[in-house]
Amino acid sequence: MAAVRALVVPRLLAASALAPLPGRLRALTPRAALHGSAPLFGARVALVLSGCGVYDGTEIHEASAILVHLSRGGAEVQIFAPDVAQMHVIDHTRGQPSENESRSTFAVDGKDCRVNEDVARVLKEFHAAGKPIGLCCIAPVLAAKVLSGVEVTVGHEQEEGGKWPYAGTAEAIKALGAKHCVKGVTEAHVDWKNKVVTTPAFMCETALHHIHDGIGAMVKSVLELTGK
Template sequence: MAAVRALVGSRLAAASAFASLSPGGRTPSQRAAIHLSAPHPAAKVALVLSGCGVYDGTEIHEASAILVHLSRGGAEVQIFAPDVPQMHVIDHTKGQPSESESRNVLTESARIARGKITDLAKLSATNHDAAIFPGGFGAAKNLSTFAVDGKDCKVNKEVERVLKEFHQAGKPIGLCCIAPVLAAKVLRGVEVTVGHEQEEGGKWPYAGTAEAIKALGAKHFVKEVAEAHVDQKNKVVTTPAFMCEAALHHIHDGIGAMVRKVLELTGK
């Protein structure tokens, strides 16, 4: 027993000596604890949809990519859509209007939101750190009349209110694909991108949108599909997405760049 007590005593003494060599006499576990920083509060991001389906609502791949990148960035997301009728319903197997149908933007957007969706009229910039708008023709048909009226378009009153509220509060706004036309119409002089300004043999089939953006008084910047443009003054971030006929992973990369910059601009 004396031998055991001697052995235990020597080990305790060694542990004590090791601790005394540590800064402040802390054990390794204690030292590790002081390197842990307090977790940052999650950025609260509002995602604004325009229906469900590229030709008459939100581009689903864009919405999904945004949600994935927001999740990866640790953001807290709430999804919104206006409670209004769609401009029309498109049969996506034919690319043609379905004359006998009518659908609601909020109801259709709930498909993407997995049912967790709120009327856009309830969105306030005071409760969120940023807002993001995916593309799809719904942005040009349901959130505005751009698809019909071009530079003379009108923007849904709630969409216009939200854009102005976030802008006036100095909170970032992200838009992709055709959605930058909303900012171009509402926020005079804003900088955006919808990609290239020439069709380039069909690679950029909607390149003419750049001229309409300029006609609205906004500034257009040429960007590649995997890039995002940042208007530092207005805290508006845009990326081309499906304005380009590109591989899906390149489109996801551009959306990722947009989301990351939006989250950076929140400061969270």
């Protein structure tokens, strides 16, 4: 795992290195460089997605914002995703689960959720090696579940009239033994001890550019922690 300096994870699932891996995390692109051939000399980053779609995987705007900020930071990126069956797949034309298709289990199991074994392994390996980890939206729950005593944020702890509709997630994070830190949507929380950086993203009902700014703060801190 020494080849990869940082891990950035949107939504529920997390990931690996710039090489073939044991287990069921698969690279989504044949080359690390995306949409360009210019050499990059910044941090090498693994970006892990969990499918595509706000109701059943990675929120596409979050993924795009992460890639934009990583590109601006000069990072060399390769994208991964778990090669596993999903709990469900949403038909976005109907807003309902598709039949005969099946994704972590936090959405239904809360603090008793199970984390994909390869995702948990990679998080632990990055953490043990002192490599920075970035997580946005609901994905900080992964760190709370897998890494003992970690500090994370999913935003505010009260709904505040619907602005923070998933505020109850903070209590689940505390129940897992992690510390929840209240942050605004344009902010990121840095757990300096564990090198874990988190930001609320779409845990907040707000304008898209606020989500973009918060993810930018997360990516900037992750890249700074790589020392590159």
